[in-house]
Amino acid sequence: MASYTYAVARPFDPNQAAGLVGVDGAAIHLVRHQDLVAVVSPLAPADADEAALRARLQTLAELEAIARAHHRVVAAVAACTPTLPFRLATVHRTDDRVARLLRREYRRFRETLERLAGRVEVGVKIYVQHEGASAGAMSVAEKTGGSGSARVGRDYMRYRREQRDRRQYAWRCATTAAEQIDAVLAGLAVDRRQHRTQSAALSAAPGENVFNAAYLVDAGRAEELAARARRLGAENPDVTLEVTGPWPAYSFAGSEERT
Amino acid sequence: MSPAALPAQEIALVDLLDRLLAGGIVLTGDVTLAIADIDMVQISLRALITSLGRTAQSGAAEQDE
Numbered sequence: 001m002a003s004y005t006y007a008v009a010r011p012f013d014p015n016q017a018a019g020l021v022g023v024d025g026a027a028i029h030l031v032r033h034q035d036l037v038a039v040v041s042p043l044a045p046a047d048a049d050e051a052a053l054r055a056r057l058q059t060l061a062e063l064e065a066i067a068r069a070h071h072r073v074v075a076a077v078a079a080c081t082p083t084l085p086f087r088l089a090t091v092h093r094t095d096d097r098v099a100r101l102l103r104r105e106y107r108r109f110r111e112t113l114e115r116l117a118g119r120v121e122v123g124v125k126i127y128v129q130h131e132g133a134s135a136g137a138m139s140v141a142e143k144t145g146g147s148g149s150a151r152v153g154r155d156y157m158r159y160r161r162e163q164r165d166r167r168q169y170a171w172r173c174a175t176t177a178a179e180q181i182d183a184v185l186a187g188l189a190v191d192r193r194q195h196r197t198q199s200a201a202l203s204a205a206p207g208e209n210v211f212n213a214a215y216l217v218d219a220g221r222a223e224e225l226a227a228r229a230r231r232l233g234a235e236n237p238d239v240t241l242e243v244t245g246p247w248p249a250y251s252f253a254g255s256e257e258r259t
Numbered sequence: 260m261s262p263a264a265l266p267a268q269e270i271a272l273v274d275l276l277d278r279l280l281a282g283g284i285v286l287t288g289d290v291t292l293a294i295a296d297i298d299m300v301q302i303s304l305r306a307l308i309t310s311l312g313r314t315a316q317s318g319a320a321e322q323d324e
Contacts (some may be wrong), residue, residue: 008284063276064272067272067275067276067279068275068277070276071270071275084284085282085283085284086283086284087279087282087283087284088278088279088280090283090284096311112284121278123274123277163312174288193275193282195281196281197276198273198277212277214278214282244270244271244274244312247278249280250278250279250282250283251278251281252281252282253283254282254283254284
């Protein structure tokens, strides 16, 4: 059996993770090295080679199932002990390989766990609203189709130009607001990372995502940062703001060169 | 003290993928088959967009009728 690896953590009482299952419903177990454990679950060899796993992850339903299983395990472990999440779909050939990794990266894992201990990440996304943009365009288009005169055509082009200018203006206002909000939140956080903005097609939220970041905070201050973010969002008419988390410190587990 | 108080409601997949694909330790070397590289992100998000696009289209078609 191959070993799907979720995280490296400080040792914890295995009873706290009793019954916890990971990818494909497999029970998790721990691989130990000194004062570190790796949290793993067995993965059928047929699923463990790169091509097979890659193929699975290209199916949305499979991607979602694996992502949720991964997160379930990481969140459960992070609830009881300092935890260093691994990226989705990190698979070792055997538990022995996992143990070797713990030995080889022992110092780096220790240092990162120390930095993340007692801390969580809070996600903040900022959107710009393009109010009635598509609905307005549609109604004018309908009118154009009705009469077909050059006059209406010119009106329509002017309307589209104004609409584009309004969107650009709204975008500039929103990015400026996002920079200001980010500056305040960064001041409350230990560290911050900026994620790619989410495409409108992916996001269920109305509006367009102009800013997407994660803040690392002491767990006790997560609610304070979240409340502050919500307040700043509510006070600013140019944007809507969404807070997610608290999350295990996914965005802060990587090595420095990736930031 | 810990993220134990994660909200019970279903987390949006797109938010989860932000973290699981862009975050976490990335390993290289012969001990791992760490495949969640940048290509992976693009492939996955393309799958997600395609799938959501289909859903949105079928929803719109229903409204038109």
